Amino acid sequence: MGRRLFLSSSQLAAVWLLAGCGITQAEPQPARLSNMNPAIKAELQQAIIKLIGGEPVKLADNAFADSHQLFIEQAILRDPQGRPIMGRHSQPAILLELQQADGQCLLSHPASGRAVALTDSQCQPAATADD
Template identity: 35%
Template sequence: MLKPLIGLIGITLISGCVATASEVNASPQAATITNPSEQTHVELQQVIAHLLGASSVLISDSAFTQYSQEVIERAQHKDANGLLIMGRSNEIPDAVQLLKQGDSCLLQHVQSGNTAKLTQVRCKFESVQ
């Protein structure tokens, strides 16, 4: 009687490991941040700048807390009086998306598909609203 029970426990443990392994290989899905802080905000800005090939970017303190995507626009050039120097900008803004794959959180530049892994950020799958 004890041997079948031990076999059943072993099968359950093995199937649990298989599920975890398949999660790691699952495709990344839209996510939102769960631990917003000054550290995560700095990491997000640095990684976004890297993905966009920019020296720096500014994002809201609430970036990625409600939605998985953020749109990044170039700052408009202004003169000393605050008036636009170049007039209208025809540049298409960049989109960046937070993704979750297994236990990892990733940032992806939507246009290029380039992705970077985040180390400080924790995230959860984006809830459908």
């Protein structure tokens, strides 16, 4: 005579929650770059293209060194005399954020909710970047 195991719905929920805890990922935290070199700058430029499209952007050597945020302004097309072709533009700057989750650096575009993992870049939590 076999014994049957009956679990209540609350017991099933508890088992499901405990199983899920082992596979959840850490919430991304603001981060700063630990180092910058030409390879990392190229990786950032490619990640930016994946996130927002367009041509490679010019990045300063200290991008993401002092802040986890980077604002990219869209270029203004100019005529040969240097005047804006379409007059003033009201396009907002694009915000990108450097984050770290589970030891991985991520470049995220909060407006779209998308992120790209950075494999060559080393980052550290923004709160301890000044150590």
